[in-house]
Amino acid sequence: MTTVFDVNKVRDDFPILKQWVNGYPLVYLDNGATSQKPQSVIDAIVNYYTTTNSNVHRGVHTLSQQATDSYEGARAKVRQFINAGDDREIIFTRNTTEGINLVAHSYGRQNVGPGDDIIVSNMEHHSNIVPWQMLCEEKGANLRVVPIDDTGELLMDEYEKMLGPRTKLVSITHVSNALGTILPVAEIVEMAHAHGAPVLFDGAQAVPHMPVDMKELDCEFYVFSGHKLFGPTGIGVLYGKAEYLEAMPPFLGGGEMIKSVTFEKTIYNDLPYKFEGGTPDIAGAIGLGAAIDYVNDLGFDWITSHEEELLRYGTEALSSIEGLKIIGTAAHKSSIISFVMDKAHPHDIGTILDEQGIAVRTGHHCAQPVMQRFRIPATARASMAFYNTKEDIDALVKGIDQVLEVFS
Amino acid sequence: MKLRQSPCAKLDTIPIFDRLISMPQLPDVPLDGLYGDLVMDHYRNPRNHASISDADVEAEEFNPFCGDRATLQLKLDGQGRVSEIGARADGCSIIQAATSMLCDQLHGKSLDEVAEIGERFRHAMKNGAGDDDLELGDLLALQVVRQYPVRIKCALLPLTALEEGIKAYRARPG
Structure with a gap:
């Protein structure tokens, strides 16, 4: 049987996640670029x-x-x-x-x-x-x-x-x-x-x-x-x-x-x-x-099931935002959601999210041929790790509302 | 002899989180600061948004960080003054607004004057605008970008294109 962990207890092991950024609690969704380190490391x-x-x-x-x-x-x-x-x-x-x-x-x-x-x-x-x-x-x-x-x-x-x-x-x-x-x-x-x-x-x-x-x-x-x-x-x-x-x-x-x-x-x-x-x-x-x-110690049974749930929840939440398109919708996906918006360039999305303490990657992700394939210059990318929560996704969705407000 | 305190000694007495909290934070910038009316106006209604044929000065510049692009074209009249401008930018609001604002300042200017405006703009983005920078016009609205250091490159991309274009024009034989 899979051991289930309390994600908030897991988060306690990562000192950096306790930080506030720009007046908001840090929501770190840039794990594809680099992950945070537990105290034991x-x-x-x-x-x-x-x-x-x-x-x-x-x-x-x-x-x-x-x-x-x-x-x-x-x-x-x-x-x-x-x-x-x-x-x-x-x-x-x-x-x-x-x-x-x-x-x-x-x-x-x-x-x-x-x-x-x-x-x-x-x-x-x-x-x-x-x-x-x-x-x-x-x-x-x-x-x-x-x-x-x-x-x-x-x-x-x-x-x-x-x-x-x-x-x-x-x-x-x-x-x-x-x-x-x-x-x-x-x-x-x-x-x-x-x-x-x-x-x-x-x-x-x-x-x-x-x-x-x-x-x-x-x-x-x-x-x-x-x-x-x-x-x-x-x-x-x-x-x-x-x-x-x-x-x-x-x-x-x-x-x-x-x-x-x-x-x-x-x-x-x-x-x-x-x-x-x-x-x-x-x-x-x-x-x-x-x-x-x-x-x-955490084990991949819990890690993958938790991340799959985050991916499912995040994909559903972001899909329902008007004018937002997810790039990369393969049947088998890791916990990465790349997206573009009709009204705002990924850089602008990134800056407005950062103002709310939300860290995502914006740009071509060192993969320009993929961007060319989809005929886009760049995307915004939320990449989740096992210490992310549904509340992080909720914060992202709220952050994107702010983007829509500025660029509507 | 007085022993010097080791560099770490003072820090060690403070638990790590107190240290983080006591770190100076960047001032909060209201969002409408970066995305103010003037910036958004140039972004939504870019001036000189066109492509001109037989331009005298022409240049394209990429931001390798994101693949964004600014293309600038100038046509000069008999006196060597800017008579027509073609500007296009693919990218974020700041690149698009900066391209529009920059080109707006160039009508009727000689290339020397254009270069001077460029230098003034670059200096103002690096060091802050002074009282005598009023002739930068709408470009002054980009001063707010200085509070977002990673975005300064976006604001300066069209200028870099312009400088490269002038350099290539001047290097041309005849």
Whole structure:
């Protein structure tokens, strides 16, 4: 049976949510951009710098050993969280963007040649477009884009037609940051594998909202950021199948990623250290570990059911506002509601909401091709997390009334 | 010897929430401040909203933050003075109003005078308008945007387009 949590008790764990902004209690609906941090994450970082701070994998002294244990402990937590087979498959990065760039530079440069294809979708974040464009330009390869329909669903027939012997990688988002669409990841992998193509998923918008299982999903790469998962900024994760990571050349050269260095030859370190050149964000990894503990304590059974209810309630409430149109109406959606209004530009919506303490994202959400697809310059986006409430949605609706008042 | 207090010492004695509460808050700005009558009037009834053929000065500027766009065109008469203006803006109310207000000030001006108005406007948006800025006309209504720092870029987008257009015109051979 699902444990049900009192959302107000959960909110107490997040000190920032107690703030007032512009004379109103903060209504934070910008979780797609970054999430807030529970006290346990803040404490883990403070405790690390207060009691343990030392470099990892270096000294023989006690603190260095403790820091290493905590850092590697965080890696094990990540491995369990996404059900990967081996700690060696968990590479700490700065964020999702760095994870994708690592694969583009290392796997991409080694395996992509003239005339080859890399497949992305029409609803990617710029960070899952630009690295591949750069690679394609360098190698004379083609970037193929799977189209989407008017609801924001991927056109699977078109995807299947694109796959072929030249497909060197499929790199697609798990959840669209601009539309909220949850993509059929299992089918995407199955179809790619039928053509021998590896798959990378951008999981930045997925891991905070639903369980992901690497063994079940069977993708070759999966990337996400810590800060959208209630952890600190500056830490992210690249999961890669060991056989792929083993065969790939390093990304950043330097300390930590070597076994021995002479001016004639360097022997690279084993996984995962081969891809972690330089001193990592130790506190960040520990903070991420604490965030994973926190999410595990709540459990995704409650998180997803609470967020689905928020999405249902919010979609219904916003749909009933005249002149407001929701962009992204896929059957399977995460708790993201992107919208435009007849009478007000998203920037103006954002400013008027901010005046009432309501934080939403406005703009193209680093996904300009999606905006072009829907022929709009930008949207306003309310993105919910498990600490949001129906009262937050009510405040948003009231805030939008104010927008209508100014722009009617 | 007197020991200096550590930078954190004073803060540590205050519980974190007292600290947050004691932080200075930005003054509340009434909503009709940003969306005042004049701004809304230029937004709803943009002046010089047209596209002109064979413009002498022409420029388009994007705001990468949101994809908004301002396009400005000027036609010059025999004396090198602005005789016709074409202005279009796709974006928020502030970009649209600013484009309309800016173009409204340019009729009959030489390019040097246009550049001077632009400089005065930019300076006023950065540092606040002074008594001698009256010739900015309706553009002065945009002073309220200074209280919304992220929106200043919106107000300055048409000016940036104008400056780029003049630069390109002057760089043209002959």
